[in-house]
Amino acid sequence: MTQWIAACGVDDVDEEDVLPFQHDGVDYAIYRSPDDTFYATAGHCTHERELLCDGLVMDRVIECPKHNGRFDYATGKALGAPALVDLRTYPVKVENDTIYIGV
Amino acid sequence: MKELMRRSDGPATRDTVLWLGGMLVFGAFGVAFWGSWFAVPFFLAYGVLYGSASDSRWHECGHGTAFKTRWKNDVVYQIASFMMMRDPTTWRWSHTRHHTDTLIVGRDPEIVAMRPARLARILGNLFGLVDVPVALRLMVIHACGRLTAEEQTYVPESERRKVFTTARIWVGMYLATAAACVLTGSLLPVVLIGGPRIYGTFMHLIYGLTQHAGMGENVLDHRLNTRTVHMNRLNRFLYWNMNYHVEHHMFPMVPYYRLPELHEEIKHDLAPAYPGLWAAYKEIVPAVLRQLKDQTYYVRRGLPEGAAPLHPVSDGRAVLTERSAVA
Numbered sequence: 001m002t003q004w005i006a007a008c009g010v011d012d013v014d015e016e017d018v019l020p021f022q023h024d025g026v027d028y029a030i031y032r033s034p035d036d037t038f039y040a041t042a043g044h045c046t047h048e049r050e051l052l053c054d055g056l057v058m059d060r061v062i063e064c065p066k067h068n069g070r071f072d073y074a075t076g077k078a079l080g081a082p083a084l085v086d087l088r089t090y091p092v093k094v095e096n097d098t099i100y101i102g103v
Numbered sequence: 104m105k106e107l108m109r110r111s112d113g114p115a116t117r118d119t120v121l122w123l124g125g126m127l128v129f130g131a132f133g134v135a136f137w138g139s140w141f142a143v144p145f146f147l148a149y150g151v152l153y154g155s156a157s158d159s160r161w162h163e164c165g166h167g168t169a170f171k172t173r174w175k176n177d178v179v180y181q182i183a184s185f186m187m188m189r190d191p192t193t194w195r196w197s198h199t200r201h202h203t204d205t206l207i208v209g210r211d212p213e214i215v216a217m218r219p220a221r222l223a224r225i226l227g228n229l230f231g232l233v234d235v236p237v238a239l240r241l242m243v244i245h246a247c248g249r250l251t252a253e254e255q256t257y258v259p260e261s262e263r264r265k266v267f268t269t270a271r272i273w274v275g276m277y278l279a280t281a282a283a284c285v286l287t288g289s290l291l292p293v294v295l296i297g298g299p300r301i302y303g304t305f306m307h308l309i310y311g312l313t314q315h316a317g318m319g320e321n322v323l324d325h326r327l328n329t330r331t332v333h334m335n336r337l338n339r340f341l342y343w344n345m346n347y348h349v350e351h352h353m354f355p356m357v358p359y360y361r362l363p364e365l366h367e368e369i370k371h372d373l374a375p376a377y378p379g380l381w382a383a384y385k386e387i388v389p390a391v392l393r394q395l396k397d398q399t400y401y402v403r404r405g406l407p408e409g410a411a412p413l414h415p416v417s418d419g420r421a422v423l424t425e426r427s428a429v430a
């Protein structure tokens with residue numbers, strides 16, 4: 001059963017950017033796409049566990065800061081070497097300007 | 104900082120047109136003057152664009168940072184890989200390891216000048232004398248559907264088929280070039296394809312050795328084991344600004360055309376940059392020669408007073424703390 005966790009306010013995440021969030025010792029990454037939709041994925045790259053919040057968001061892609069591995073953050077799909085394993089994604093809802101992620 | 108990471112297609116498209124266009128023009132003049140000494144300067148220029156400038160194109164497009172558009176990075180990466188005789192897949196993975204374990208002995212597969220340096224190898228490689236035979240041998244091994252034991256440690260299983268397919272295509276292309284030489288009774292085909300990796304490759308080594316040669320191994324702070332060297336416009340075009348190498352290692356997501364700005368932003372946290380190639384080699388040559396006798400010696404760089412420390416949770420990249428001016 002999905003547990004909804006309040007992660008941050010909508011204004012905390014810039015457009016086309018990513019924000020780190022921690023809950024229960026687990027890292028998450030929260031994204032705001034250029035069309036103003038919010039997404040959440042696991043916080044670490046699947047290649048060498050680098051934190052994705054230090055990466056670069058371009059359209060619907062997050063680029064890992066360490067070896068430039070890329071993922072579609074909406075689907076979690078790894079887009080090519082060295083990122084070969086998909087990212088885990090989490091459902092997101094926005095209520096009263098607060099972003100909740102379902103864990 | 105994120106602003107400096109933003110990509111656009113403009114600078115790399117312009118530079119790629121100049122690079123490939125230059126090859127076309129110089130190559131055409133070289134062919135026109137083939138058989139006379141007038142061909143020499145044209146083939147020298149063609150060869151440096153092919154056998155040296157391709158190195159930095161390979162590097163930047165391998166990181167995927169040169170162009171904003173992904174397929175453009177991939178296309179230029181494939182072209183440059185062919186010209187440098189580097190399998191695009193195995194080298195992508197070896198370079199990934201280079202960024203994880205820069206100058207970590209036993210882990211970094213791309214250390215050029217080890218302690219002690221294999222001098223004959225370095226000098227020979229000014230003309231590809233080691234790299235080219237090794238590359239051809241690897242191409243044949245890969246074309247036979249095998250990887251070396253070392254490659255198996257860093258190329259994942261799922262990527263290996265690509266290595267074999269590429270090698271078979273490349274072997275076909277080089278065989279066709281050799282056949283063209285035989286059929287025409289001329290060396291011209293190999294002077295155009297493959298040959299520049301021998302006669303035009305010296306600049307890539309001259310640039311590349313400045314990166315880490317003579318510096319400390321097994322150091323996590325890349326400000327201490329990497330050099331930034333100021334270069335003129337032509338060298339920076341050929342080398343795609345990789346002379347800002349400390350900056351590149353610290354922030355590999357910043358595209359080459361923003362590295363000069365990045366340098367300005369963070370230089371107060373770095374050891375002073377070398378004013379030119381000459382200054383860098385004045386340090387490299389004695390250091391490498393001394394390491395032949397004394398393997399404990401390495402160039403020690405001092406950071407400026409008050410330079411930001413490494414991020415406490417750094418995993419090898421030199422990430423500065425908040426104090427850094429990059430916001």
Ligand code: FES
Nearest residue numbers: 045047048064069
């Ligand atoms: S750690 Fe993310 S691409 Fe290597």
